[in-house]
Amino acid sequence: xxxxxxxxxxxxxxxxxxxxxxxxxxxxxxxxxxxxxxxxxxxxxxxxxxxxxxxxxxxxxxxxxxxxxxxxxxxxxxxxxxxxxxxxxxxxxxxxxxxxxxxxxxxxxxxxxxxxxxxxxxxxxxxxxxxxxxxxxxxxxxxxxxxxxxxxxxxxxxxxxxxxxxxxxxxxxxxxxxxxxxxxxxxxxxxxxxxxxxxxxxx
DNA sequence: TACCGT
DNA sequence: AACGGT
Numbered sequence: 001x002x003x004x005x006x007x008x009x010x011x012x013x014x015x016x017x018x019x020x021x022x023x024x025x026x027x028x029x030x031x032x033x034x035x036x037x038x039x040x041x042x043x044x045x046x047x048x049x050x051x052x053x054x055x056x057x058x059x060x061x062x063x064x065x066x067x068x069x070x071x072x073x074x075x076x077x078x079x080x081x082x083x084x085x086x087x088x089x090x091x092x093x094x095x096x097x098x099x100x101x102x103x104x105x106x107x108x109x110x111x112x113x114x115x116x117x118x119x120x121x122x123x124x125x126x127x128x129x130x131x132x133x134x135x136x137x138x139x140x141x142x143x144x145x146x147x148x149x150x151x152x153x154x155x156x157x158x159x160x161x162x163x164x165x166x167x168x169x170x171x172x173x174x175x176x177x178x179x180x181x182x183x184x185x186x187x188x189x190x191x192x193x194x195x196x197x198x199x200x201x202x203x
Numbered sequence: 204t205a206c207c208g209t
Numbered sequence: 210a211a212c213g214g215t
Contacts, residue, residue: 024212035204036214046213207215 004042007032012053019096020050021104051108054101058115065123075131076182076193080201083178086154087171095165098158116151124150128185136190146185153177 001009010032014023025046029036043049064085072078101109124147131137156162157173182194 025214026212040214205215207213209211209213 003034003038007034007039007042007049008053008056011049012057015050015053015097016093019094020100021096047105047107050101050105051111054108054111058112058119062119065119069123069126074134074193075127075136076186076190077197078127078130079178079182080197083174084201087174090170090174095158121147121151131185131190136187136193137185138187141185150181153181 007028011023011028014028014031025036025039028049029039032039039049043052065082068078068081068085072081101112125143128137128141128143128146132139132141154174154177157170157177163173179194179198183191186194
């Protein structure tokens with residue numbers, strides 16, 4: 001693997017484990033067994049490194065979303081796949097990553113926000129249309145409003161005021177909120193699938 | 204690696 | 210004092 005790629009990959013792993021702030025450029029260099037100077041040969045400053053790492057993670061998410069869409073036999077299943085993937089992702093990530101981004105890297109945070117409002121919302125709308133076409137989601141819904149609501153729901157999971165971290169874990173909150181979302185969305189035909197996939201997931 | 208500026 | 214940057 002090329003050195004620049006190695007720097008990105010290794011930094012991503014460190015950020016996921018410890019957050020951004022706690023990882024100094026010295027730490028990153030040490031973990032790679034290279035000198036700081038070498039990092040600065042490929043990245044102008046820490047800001048640029050952070051940006052590149054996050055952009056890489058987001059572009060990987062694009063691919064996974066497309067895979068989920070193709071693999072799922074219907075729109076309800078697609079939501080289950082997305083949630084499972086998100087839970088897996090979150091379990092490997094230190095939430096500090098998000099807070100550090102917000103607090104110390106506003107440019108990167110904006111990239112992240114834009115991604116959510118452009119790409120993620122398109123995915124949600126596509127899923128809604130799919131579910132309607134398949135007769136699984138109620139066709140009366142306003143897709144724009146519901147897609148925005150769904151994104152806000154996912155944001156809420158991180159709201160530490162609403163969901164005290166010690167009291168609930170992210171997976172549990174995510175599962176509960178998703179189930180509630182599906183119940184408001186589905187037709188009778190869709191509800192049967194919720195129960196079917198729920199049982200499979202619980203096993 | 205040592206060093207400087209913030 | 211600690212950390213980004215040289």
